[in-house]
Amino acid sequence: MNTRTHYDVAIIGAGMSGLAAGIRLAHFGKKVCIFERHNAVGGLNSFYSLEGRKYDVGLHAMTNFVKPGVKGTPLTKLLRQLRIDRDEFALCEQKQSRIAFGPRGETSLRFTNDFSVFESEVAARFPAQIDGFRRLVQHVRTYDDVSLDAKAESARAVVRHHIHNQLLEDMLFCPVMYYGSAQERDMEFGQFVIMFKALFLEGFARPFEGVRVILRVLQEKYRQAGGERRMKCGVQRITAEGDRATALVLDDGSEVTADHVISSVGAPETERLMSDQLEPVGARTDVCTTPVGRLSFVETITVLNRQPAALGWGDDTIIFFNDSAEFHYEQPPGQVDVRSGVICFPNNFDYGPGRELAEGWFRCTCLANYAQWANLEEEDYLADKARWFAAVQDSAKRFLPALPTPDALANGTVATDMFTPRTITKFTGHFGGAIYGSPQKHRQGRTALRNVYLCGTDQGFLGIVGAMLSGISMANFHVLKGK
Amino acid sequence: MTKDECKKVVLDIIADIAPDEDLSNVKPDVRLRDQLQLDSMDFLDIVMELRKRHGIEVPEADYMQLASLDSSAEYLTPKFQALAAKK
Secondary structure, eight states, X not given: OOOOOEEEEEEEOOBHHHHHHHHHHHHTTOOEEEEOSSSSSBTTSOEEEETTEEEEOSOSSBOOOOOTTOOSSHHHHHHHXXXXXXXXXXXXXXXXXXXXXXXXXXXXXXXXXXXXXXXXXXXHHOGGGHHHHHHHHHHHHHOOTTOTTOOOOBHHHHHHHHOXXXXXXXXXXXXXXXXTOOSSSOOBHXXXXXXXXXXXXXXXXXXXXXXXXXXXXXXXXXXXXXXEEETTOOEEEEEEETTEEEXXXXXXXXXXXXXXXXXXXXXXXHHHHHSSOOSOTTSOOTTOSSOOOOOEEEEEEEEESSOGGGGTOOSXXXXXXXXXSSXXXXXXXXSEEEEEEEEEOTTOBOOOTTOOOSSEEEEEEEEEOSHHHHTOOHHHHHHHHHHHHHHHHHXXXXXXXXXXXXXXHHXXXXXXXXXXXHHHHHHHOOGGGOTTOOSSOOTTOBOSSTTEEEOSGGGOOOHHHHHHHHHHHHIIIIIITTO | OOHHHHHHXXXXXXXXXXXXXXXXXXXXXXXXXXXXXXXXXXXXXXXXXXXXXXXXXXOGGGGGGGSSHHHHHHHHHHHHHHHHHHO
């Protein structure tokens, strides 16, 4: 039983970043405890059971995949820092992915974990732009994206300097934005670089059993290193004296103290914990100086009694689509914007001969508006979910090969589920259903209190590998280096 | 502890923090960074593991003493000897 009341470091949230920070600190002898409000670890990248079936949330694929022997990339840094053998993640590579633009996906760029495929696709579809594209890639390759004090510049402006074609520009931004941008319409170039490398220069992979494999490894390392955790035990408040945090008030009203506090719950969310407000979590955002993110999502999940290949959908791992003349990565005025989105088939990774997931999975993600979902009566909420489920799926089907028969998808469906902005806030505590947090990142993880630091989404390393590196960097920078 | 034993201590640590590196031909007089893929995070880990495993403190101002195996041995051997004398 964990009944200690003082720790060297208290970590708020047992997501990827909190677990990674915890492993580092516990490994080097710090007394650490992770406080997690929910019963499950993982935060934004977790899994749950529904009617005996296990669902992944968040993770479509692990980005940043590189083959064994490739060094100096985020994945290898992460494995070294956490003393993880890469075989423990048992990553299987994607088959191929696509960016499909136009009402029926007429313009398509394929990519795989071999960057030359993407490059040749760009050369074939946009011959006038290929030299500019290569210059952009060169710039991305040499850019120092992990610097904790890089200057901010507009990614749109940098990309336009090299590429003079609106369609290609939007096609490059679509996956990069969908997989991590908290900012509407544009992003900070450093963030663009992180995601461009993660998606295109590195690549996609997935453990056969999904995100739980990664979480299992992290939990095991943390436990072996001597880290403690308290589940179903959130932090409701951080009390301070002067510019230092003095105690954490837990959900059950008890208090613990810590020399350092690392918060993975987000910047505005942490500011609320540090404020004097006593309202329940999520009730007040006006005490925050960091803006709440405006981008949220819905995701439909369809479970099939056959492999997607049986529907003619066996080739693509992930498809980023957009049907309009321009790509709009912004908060939609209505509940959902089905013009663009992401399709994922977790079945379509190379799991090895004869090895396939027991059921088929078809997931579609689209942009959504939190406020339009937040306060619905239960009955309306369920009706809207059902309506948008169909609309999202219909939109996505336009970018997939035609079904063998019109009712093949319906006939093959054995279960469905859907998350909305409301689900995200309920399970992650992120204000506004903002999966990618605030558009304003805090690279050095500093807060108004000297011994409280941010890690995770709002520190600004993106993706799940980014999340883990964020936890590692903040633990190193603020606690281990400073002793 | 001899200088050779000291080099082995450092190599053992590198083997654990960077298992993907081939350490069979590390030249003692060449900077580790020039023959292995080690970044500042990895050097921080060498320092931290020295403290954790052997109780040896390397202040940040002295990190450059760990540049090569030879310089590491030169710098760490007296520290190990001082520690042994205390016991």
